[in-house]
Amino acid sequence: MAEAVTTAETTEEVHTHHGEPDFWSKYIFSTDHKMIAMQYMFTGMIMALIGGYMAYVFRMQLAYPGESVPGFGTVTPLAYNSLITNHGAIMIFWVAMPILIAALGNFLIPLMIGCDDMAFPRVNRLSYQIFLLSVVVLLASFFVPGGGFGGAWTAYPPLSAQSQYNLTPFGAPLWLLAVALEFVAFLLGGINFITTTMNARAKGMKMYDIPIVVWMIVIASILFMASVGPLIAGAVMLLFDQVLGTTFYNPDAGGDPVLWQHLFWFFGHPEVYVVLLPAMGVVAEVITVFARKKLFAYKTILYTTFATGILSFFVWAHHQFIAGIDPRMAHVFTVTTVLISIPIAEMLFCYIATLYGGSIRLTTAMLFALAFLAEFLIGGVTGIYLGSSGTDIYFHDTYFVLAHFHYTFFPIAIIGFFTAIYYWFPKMFGRMMNETLGKIHFWGTIICFNGVFLPLFVLGIGGQHRRIYNFKNFPDLATPDMHNLRIFATWSAVVMLLFQIPFLINFVMSLFRGKKAGMNPWKANTLEWTAPSPPPHGNFKEMPVVYRGPYEYSVPGREEDYWPQNVPN
């Protein structure tokens, strides 16, 4: 708990175990930050497959209602509710969070700031174990009587609070419990990230020498910790409503159902930026390395990140424009919501300015980073329509909303993850990934992604509501034009899922057969590339000393176009 604890704890542990540690202490109960990062990453990837499978099942149900889905069977209305609820929850809480915050934070922070491990390695291990427990609880909730929770991932009461409405008497409390456990895990992780970055930086590394991605993960952790308290309070109240029969959210007995929406979105909206910022950071690193150019306006990006973080606490009620809040309040939140697009747009402009005049190398990682900018831009622009209370009254709860947030979350969680994995794979596993397979994977994923969600924008404008099980029951929405778009989106999703096979093949092949990567295959500046690939326990042969900022590329007068942070001159 004391912040002066050094990282000596781990080195001690290593020295007391002589020889090769056995399987369990190396892979399962490790306190090594890199191993914990791998545990988070692989858990996240498995959960992504589960979430993707769920998406496949309910997309098939939407395109061919009532027909048996290959690999699942007939989708009942109850199963459909449970599938969409858990798809959303899994993709955000068990894929985006563990991969972007936990895996990248654990892997990158100690390596990039040049220290041997996290400040509290055992807290770190505990964090993953609690996270794993939350995964087990969540997966168990699918197999209890009534099935998994079916009240949508935002869990609005009274639907979520009373089992006579959601018909999942056991799934609902288990789902809440899993979410709560997951938050405890990330709370522990977040404390670790912040403390490590503040106290354990390499000698000579000043605040403005910290790579952007580390800054962004730290700021995201602060946002998470500042916003999660209200959600935990709300979740406790919801759990009591479900299990003990209290009436916090029950309007019949004096409770207030909109209260949950406030507590949930007070967390939920900063949460968007919690996962966005690490992805933005990853893209910044990749863009500078492959444009061979200094990151444009490092400090501006940093300050806009702070601005985003602060503003993100004042936008939450734009989710409740039609929930009966005061229209004057809606105006205020319209202004703050549109305001928050300014720092984000500024960041995107800085990235584009970094590209301008650079000598760009289109590696797979770079392609994904560029796709992130393009796709996220669509997500951001459509957000303006939803953030304005006037248009939102029409768009609320339609597929327009759905397509909008998939255009933000897909670039963040999936494209951001692929950018990171194609870029840091050599450092993580010591081998290069195959670029040809990588490019096939890239084009397949990006084209199909747009094929899924562009039609959904059109359907949303046409008035298609989000939470409908079978559109055949609604003659206005069952026209052949609209239904063809649905079928097109579904098949795009299926093809996109199939295009993940080249990635998995590439991943596994490269893990064992890939070309050996040297210490610094991309000729990058940041400190992680001065450690061996993969870095051993303790990371660096000798602790690095930092002399300059992380983005000194193509400096005039130097023979090489890069200038690592730890090279004196």
Added chain:
Amino acid sequence: MIFFVAMEIMFFAALISAYMIVKSGTLFWPPPDQPRLPVNATAINTLVLLASGFMLFRAERTFGQAKNPDAAKILLRLSIFLGTIFVVFQGYEWVKLIGFGLTMTSSTFGGFFYLIIGAHGSHALAALLVLYLMQRKLHKNQLSREEFWASQIFWYFVVGVWPILYILVYLN
């Protein structure tokens, strides 16, 4: 620890604002058919808790001073003792209130009362446990300054948030 307490502050802020929102939406608060809360007895109990916080503060001031090595031990024990009295009295109060018919499910008021006061009580219990561990370490002269300071922050938080809860929940 400071980060953790900051998160805890947000947690209690959310509970308090939830309570205020629901309260502002009703005409009669607390509901007329519900028992009143023991305002005066709890006022004395509040003073007990504040005294406990003050003892801990004194313990910190004397901790590590060579001329009076036992003073910190006595003050820390006194602080834990007063804190325990507070928690025990709260428990006694709950038993009485449940006897009078105020339960979590009897009304939203009852729900909020037990939720907020219960959340505080469980934090007080956890903090007392931490202080007790510190006291054992102090007894063996193994207590470090940082550990002691971290546990103090936690206890000051528990003590500091109580008067706010008392004013909002009891003196409504």
